[in-house]
Each structure stands twice: as C-alpha cells, then as structure tokens.
Amino acid sequence: MSFFREEFAAQWPAVRVRFGVGVRHDLVAEIKQLDCRRALILTTPEQAHVAEEFAGLCGDYAAGIFTRARMHTPVAISEEAAAYARDIEADCLVAIGGGSTTGLGKAIALRTDLPQIVVPTTYAGSEATAILGQTEDGVKTTLTSAKVQPEVILYDAELVRTLPVPMTVTSALNAIAHAAEGLYAQNRTPLTSLMAVEGMRAFRDALPRVLDNPDDLRARAETLYSAWLCGTVLGQVGMALHHKLCHTLGGGFDLPHAETHAVVLPHAIAYNAVAARDELRPVAELFGHDEPGMALHRFALSVNAPMALDGLGLKESDLDRAADLAAKNPYWNPRPVERDAIRRLLQAAWAGDPPVA
Secondary structure: OOOOOOOOOOOOOOOEEEEOOOHHHHHHHHHHHOOOOOEEEEOOHHHHHHHHHHHHHHHHHEEEEEOOOOOOOEHHHHHHHHHHHHHOOOOEEEEEEOHHHHHHHHHHHHHHOOOEEEEEOOOOOHHHOOEEEEEEOOEEEEEEOHHHOOOEEEEOHHHOOOOOHHHHHHHHHHHHHHHHHHOOOOOOOHHHHHHHHHHHHHHHHHHHHHHHOOOOHHHHHHHHHHHHHHHHHHHHOOOOHHHHHHHHHHHHHOOOHHHHHHHHHHHHHHHHHOOOOOOOHHHHHHHOOOOHHHHHHHHHHHOOOOOOHHHHOOOHHHHHHHHHHHHOOOOOOOOOOOHHHHHHHHHHHHHOOOOOO
16 A cells, blocks of 8 residues: 655654663763753653653753653643743753653743753653643643754663553553554655554554563564654644544543543544545554454553543543533544534543444
8 A cells, every 4th residue: 555645745853863772871972962061851750760860871961850740741830840941051951751751841942942852761752743732721732833842862772661561551552643643644744654554563563572571672672663653753744533532631631641542542543434444544454453443442452451531530420521622623633523423432432342433
C-alpha cells in the first residue's frame, strides 16, 4: 500500500535527536552546544531524586532544580516555574520525565523563550512536538508554537529500564494513538504515514519483549525509537476525535493522561473506521483483525492494559457531561462528531466493553 498523495506540504523543525545507552552522560556537551551555561532542571515530585542525579551530571552548569511538574500542565505551576527560571537567570531548560515534565518545560519556554533539552523517561512522545496542552479552571486547551519545540532530545534506554510495567503499557498505547490518528489526519503526508506505521510496528514487536524482560535494553531502546516516530507524527499533523476525548476527560475530570489514552484508543478508532477504513487498514494489518478498533482492543488486552474508564475514576453519572464537552467545538474528524454517538462510545469505554462503531 502506497501512502502517496497528489498534494501535500511538509515542514520539519530543526531538532537534534540522539539515541544511545548512557547518552545522558553527554548532557554538558549538549548544553554547551546550545551556548548555554545555566540549566534549570525539571522533574515531577516523584522524580526529584532524578533531578539531583542530573544536577550532578551538569556540575557547574546546573543553575537550579524545580520538581513540581504536574499532569495536564496547570497554568499556575507554569507561571511559578517561569518566575523561578528568571530569578536564577537560567539560560536553558533540562526536562527529565514524561509528558508532565515535558509540558512544564514547554510552558516555561513559551513564557521565557529558553531553549530546551528533553530526556524522556516514558513513551509520551510530546518531546517531538511543538504542541503544548495547558489546564486552567478545569479546562485543557492546546496551542502550537515554534517557541515550545524542544531543541534537543536525548533518548537513553537506561532511563526507561525501571519504568514500571503498567506505566510502560499505558505510555506505549498513548504513543500508538498519535500514530493511529495520524493515518487519517487532514494534513498527513507520505512521510508521516510511513513513520506512523513503522512506529506502531516497532511497538507491536518490542512491547511484548519488554513485558517479558523489563531489563532488556535493546527492547527498551526500540520502544523509545517507536515513541520518537509516533511523537514526530503528532508534531506534524493534526489530531482528531481520540485526542479531543482524552483532553476532555483529562482536563475536565482529572483522569490520568496515559491510562485514559489507552482506554479510549480502540473506541475512537472504531468510531472513525466507519469513515476512514482505507486509511486505517495498516492498523488492522499490524494488529491482526479486520476491524481496526477491535485489533487495538485485542492488542491492549494482550499487554494487560487498563480497559475501562470506570477503573480510572470516572463516574457513570459524568458520561453525559463528558459527551457534551467532547461534542462542543470538536477537532476536525473524518466522521462527524455526533453527541449521541459519542455518548455510546463513552459508555462502552467506561464499562470496558469491546468497541462499537
């Protein structure tokens, strides 16, 4: 199957990407290459010890540490972190972690224009994009700006070797969602479709090996490669219903980010396969079922992913409001976003039932 299109436009940001076991030890060289000397190191509270480790790696190039990154990037914390960056006269940012820390780094960069080095410890993929999602007053909004595109990404398999297996699974499915929706994006290109398929294929092959042996560095490195490919797709094309639903559930009901993506993905893909069957054929072929949504559902079951929004803290009484929010100001989608159909989708996702079109 060729991904040729008669018309398309592609523009790629200038991002330095390095892969390698132990590449984090070259951090000072990367800071110097940016002509910087005062790095602000960012993590979540749970990874504060990692911030200390990286401060040691940076030595005199570490200007400070901020360890209050939070899921969904609350604006109040971003403002506080940006003020701290100015106070310590930081000239670059080093974000170590998943989407929460990467999001904080982007939010600071938006406010300060500081260059960013991102060292991922999950498969979120947001490090490869110029997209920032921020939450304020219970509403999550997104923006795209060259100011938030990280300049350097360092992928070190040693940093994901200890990623707990449940988080490994949900983070990987979060990344697969970028690729799956990229296949039917309005502004997809042959290159983004090729990267989407390769990213999903690599996850399909490597993720079970990681689950068999979480210490397998080659398998971990391949999953990081997959995450980079899927994240790059996310950074190049527009997302649709799946991401709208997850932003609604995350920002409006404070559901965990990766787990929500993992649960919603098969349902959103099943919904859109009605209108984008040809575009989603690679998903069906890769994951071994004629129906793309069911193919992803079966793969999620095989890797012991969470299957129900009920288990993530969403109440059944919240489903009507969630459907209303999701149908309001929808993203472009290959199939019309109809409120009642979305309500049925959310009911199945809440209960953990197989996806229905």
